[in-house]
Amino acid sequence: MKNLGICYALLIIIFFSCGEANNKQKEKKEEQQEVVAEENENSEGSKTILFFGNSLTAGLGLESEETFPALIQEKLDSLNMDYRVINAGLSGETTAAGKNRINWVLNQDVDVFVLELGANDGLRGIPLEETRQNLQDIIDIVTEKNPDTEIILAGMQLPPNIGQDYTTEFRKIFPELAENNNVHLIPFLLEDVAGRPELNQQDGIHPTAEGQEIVAKNVWEVLEPIVDAENQEE
Structure with missing residues (x-):
């Protein structure tokens, strides 16, 4: 019973830490739009990798340079690859909210689109078919905008205490x-990070700076052959 109480408490912490009040969410979305617009102005000519996700992508609790998209940018720069990385992560984002803002985010050419959404749906117990359909709709919108965009889908898993049937079916959505x-698949974005207290912040769900480094490696394993192939085509 004690362990069950801890699990419930953890879920409550996760739920509220991932969610934001409506006015704060609006402010964050406006700030993100300003950042993306500025990056567009300053990075003409470069190929674009856009990370579209929730607080895991946004880097809740961390400095912007500690997030895994920023670490991917460092990796690309070190290899002299002419790519700009845009971090379009928004804390508390669900697949439905992501679907609602995807068209604005695509007001630019995107060469590689990394889709990292779904975890907040699972933590809220949103029907699995709704999550699946929203992700499918986002993929369809990206493809319709530019059929040549390479899409990477980040797989996600949920804590087992949410319910075995739900977590099993949730995990299957992504592959x-x-x-x-x-499209390309990162089997589990938080591989070797999830469930390790030393690599997560106090809420037990958001990676520390060290954890983000491992997440970046998980992403790079899938991203590297894509950017290599694009460079060879030039």
């Missing part, structure tokens, strides 16, 4: 969508 749409 099935990747296969059905012929």
Whole structure:
């Protein structure tokens, strides 16, 4: 019973830490739009990798340079690859909210689109088919905007105490969508990070700076062959 109480407490912490009040969410979205617009103005000519996600991408609790998208930018720069990385992560984002803002984010050319959404749906117990359909709709919108955009879908898993049937079916959404749409898959974004207290902040769900470094490696394993292939085509 004690362990069950801890699990419930952790879920409550996760739920509220991932969610934001409506006015704060609006302010963060406006700030993000300003950042993206500024990056667009300053990075003409470069290829674009856009990370579209929630607080895991945004780097809740960390400095912007500690987030895994920023670490990917460092990696690309070290290899003299002409790519700009845009961090379009927004804390508290669900797949439905992401679907609502995707068209604005695509007001620019995107060469690689990394889709990292779904965790907040799972923590809220949103019906699985709704999550699946929203992710499918986002993929469809990106593809319709530019069929040549390489799409990477970040797989996610949920704590087992949420319910075995739900967590099992939730985990299946990502590889099935990747296969059905012929897009790239990161099997589990938080591989080697999730469940390790030393690599997560006090809430137990958001990676520390060290944890973000491992997440960046998980992303790079899938991203590297894509950017290598694009460079060879030039």
